[in-house]
Amino acid sequence: MIASLLIANRGEIACRIIRTAREMGIRTVAVYSDADAKALHVREADEVVHIGPSPARESYLVGAKIIAAAKATGAEAIHPGYGFLSENAEFAQAVMDAGLVWVGPKPSSITAMGLKDAAKALMADAGVPVTPGYMGANQDPAFLAEQAAEIGYPVLIKAVAGGGGKGMRKVDGAADFADALASCQREAAASFGNAHVLIEKYILTPRHIEVQVFGDTHGNIVHLFERDCSLQRRHQKVIEEAPAPGMDDATRQQLCAAAVRAAKAVDYVGAGTIEFIADASDGLRADRIWFMEMNTRLQVEHPVTEEITGVDLVEWQLRVASGEPLPLTQDDLTIEGWAMEARLYAEDPAKGFLPSTGPLELFQLPDHIGRVDTGVHEGAEVSPFYDPMIAKLIAHGEDREAARETLSEMLEDSAVWPVRTNAAFLIRALDHPDFVAGAVDTGLIGRDGEAMAAAPEPSAAALTNAAMAMVPRSLQAGFRLNAPGVRSAPFLLDGKRVDVALHGPGTDEPAPAMLVAEAGAVWQLTPWRVEGGAGGAASDGAILSPMPGKIIAVAVAAGEPVAKGQKLLTLEAMKMEHSLIAPFDGVVAELNATPGAQVQVEALLARIEAAG
Template sequence: MIKSLLIANRGEIACRIIRTARRLGVRTVAVYSDADRHALHVRMADEAVHIGPSPVRESYLLGDRIIEAARTTGAEAIHPGYGFLSENAAFAQGVIDAGLVWVGPNPSSITAMGLKDAAKALMQAAGVPTTPGYLGEDQAPDRLKAEADAIGYPVLIKAVAGGGGKGMRKVDAAEDFLDALISCQREAASSFGNTDVLLEKWVTNPRHIEVQVFGDRHGNVVHLFERDCSLQRRHQKVIEEAPAPGMDEATRASICDAAVRAAKAVDYVGAGTIEFIADGSEGLRADRIWFMEMNTRLQVEHPVTEEITGQDLVEWQLRVASGEPLPKTQDELSIRGWAMEARLYAEDPAKGFLPSIGTLERFDIGPCYRTDTGVEQGAEISPFYDPMIAKLIAWGPDRDAARLRLADTLAQTAIWPLKTNAGFLVKALHHPAFAEARLDTGLIAREGDALLPDAAPSDAALADAAGAVAAPGPLAGFRLNAPVAPAGRFLLDGAEVTVALRPAAPAEPAPVRLIAEAGQVWRLSPFRARGVGSGEASDGAILSPMPGRIIAVAVSEGETVTKGQKLLTVEAMKMEHSLVAPFDGTVAELRASEGGQVSEGLLLARIEKAEAA
């Protein structure tokens, strides 16, 4: 077993790797950027090395600097975690060339599976079923458009070097193809440095099924069964579970055997995931499941596989990297119960899931079977990295038990002042379609507002909180001998509300009160009149929804625009946000320039309304 390990990552995955390494007696080295100077993974590790400024391109993506950190600290091996450099074949080779142990697959395997078009061709040769589409080298827009027309709409554009839902666009009609292609290529260039795409036929009732595989350097490859990751929003997984609901033994054997063949085709070593797309219109059937891609790393959702198999996959990684054979044979692996994982993000569902940035002044997770996190109370959620703050994992003897336990954990989770998707996840877990395992990747998009959490607390919760808040202000609507209850004016998250007051006053009133309900938290405070400043944005002002970078400006000052027309695009936390004209008019003012950094609430443009004819 290796004796010392550098973790080339951050956040919850770095903390998760450190926990296993510590149990095995392996010394750990963390790396960190300016923004992560006080992060949990830095304090958990035995040693930590500063590698650069906050942006990932100046820190976590600098392979040479990370390798040098391993050398100077005497680390024997490097574990890449997921994301960042985990699937970068050049970095893997650099680690090996430096005389260090790479905790991952051979660089040749990463290369073989790293480009989606080449990987699909390789899988076809290995007898693994693949979806119909276009894998050609000709990337001319006209050629891609012609191929999409021939495949038939809807069609999916995918960056060949993509992952994590980035560089993917569904196109429903021919007239939308070129705009979607440009957007996809721009995102792919930003995230992966490669604009090449492939095309796939869009499956009408798609389910996302993936199989965990593991190989060692002794020629052994096993699978650890399947996961279902069908509940997605914008191609990003939201809730994952294992095993897949509705999977019979014959279909399981077929898909898992195909996954092992795929891994063997590239001489795979270490942890990997073979991702499949299934047409679930008639249930899961072996002849309606096709290879999509391989992720040559540990997945975010690996805990659900660990919980149903009783195995520690990070321990497997470290043992395989040390030259040991796989800890278990295929016959020794079996499924026990059911596990579900929810990704808890610092984001605001009420504002289109925009990331929420700031200090975690309150960070209370409900009673949970397992929590994987890289933050704690008082930590900062910065704009530089993915806004996931925790993974909550529940286990039960069956699917319903795991589902209800996870929903209960999320309902009792209270985080403030940042907004989170906890309330959204509670609604998703209780939605009849999900509860009955009627799954497909479009469920969230179809349900839309039905899955959004409540916009305000219940009347009873408001009344209880109001009774505990000091100085509620003048009573409104109170008349002698009237049957109505008196009401007070308060601020709920800064917005004025009127609340019916209970007759009994609190003995020790508080200046503010946090209201926690079904995963959501609101702040109730006394009402105070606020003056209107001259700097307030007027109608037609286009404000930055969050801190980020301007990546595209589509208009110029003085230009005539129509309602809904794209004005500019802001990028933050690996997401693009297009800002559009609120009505027909003229760009009276433009303060945004491509490449510029902006803060939340900054005026970027102002649209002057067109005069009525």
């Protein structure tokens, strides 16, 4: 068995691997960039090595630095996690050439499945059904247009080296094909250094179903059943579950057998996922499910498979990499209950899913139900340099509805501040009638996502309970709990005025501000006027930072008259510049912005007093 392991990754997956390695008695080594110096995976590992600046291309994507770190610490093996270098065949070979154990598939398997067109041809030869389409070498635009017409619109153009929705375009008719092709090729070349594309039939009612496979060095390959990842936003998975809704035993048997054939065709070793697309217009049928691609690594959504099978897939990875045979045979593996996973992102759905960065002053996830896999902690910083996923919430139940209810409860009990999350969006997705019925296709969020992404609002009861903690008892004289009359007072909810109903005696020690946490969302409630003018709605002249960022320019001075629409200052956030302007004619009564200063979301940057 491997005695020491370096994890060539960060965040949630690094912590996940460390947890299993520790249980197996394996010493762990973490690598980290400047941005991750205080990260959770660094705190949990037995030994750590700094590998460079914050940008991934200068740290986590530099294979030579990672191999050097393994050598320097005496690590025997390298686990790549997912993302970064996990599907880089050259890195895998370099690890082995350095005399280290690569916890992953053979480089030849990674190469064979790395290009979508070659992989589809290989699968077709192995008897695995593939989506109708063209995947040849001829990239002449006129020829590709002819192929698209022969396949029949709508079609999907896909970069052969693509992933994550990049280099992919749906085309509804011949008139749009040339522009879509050119755009797809430009994006593919920029993202992957390869402009080649394939064309395949676009499925009108698509479901994304994948099968977990696992192979060892003794020639054994098994499947661990299927997962459904159909709930997606712009080709990115949002909620995953296992097993797939509506999957009967006969279809499951044929699908999983095809996945095993696919893995055998590339002599697969380790954890892998065979991804299929299903035409669900007439339910799930084996003759309407086709191979899409293979991911030659551990998947983000692997916990749902672990929950229904009772298998620790990371433990299997480490045992197989150590030369052991698979711990279980196919006949030993069964499905128990149902599991669902939601990806909790640091992002603001109401602002177009803009990533949200900054300190996690409040980070509370449920610890009494379900499973939480995370790579951050309260007090940590969400960096703009990496993927904004901060946690995965996983629920298991005796059936699908039990798992769905538990996952919804977990999300409702989550509270994160001041970083925004997609928790409320996920709750609405779980409650969508089509999801409840198990009738999900990959276009659901595209059709109904606007309502799911709308900014949540706290209930009147939640506002009242928080407000009463800020009301001095002296101001409530003669006011009795449960009295028939109800009095209201103005407050600021995230900088915007709200009138809140008050009742009860108030408090002897009023709080200056309160966090209102409800249904996965968090708001800050403050009194309407705070000592020193620390608050105010935009309509009253308060200029608040819309997100964490850096002040790069201040165009006005305190006491200076300004006109409505005049630029006051410029904020740089998420590599974009945002101009903040005067809401009306007036005078700069207060200015708290200095060029070069870092500011947090909702910080009061300036206050304008109306003229006259």
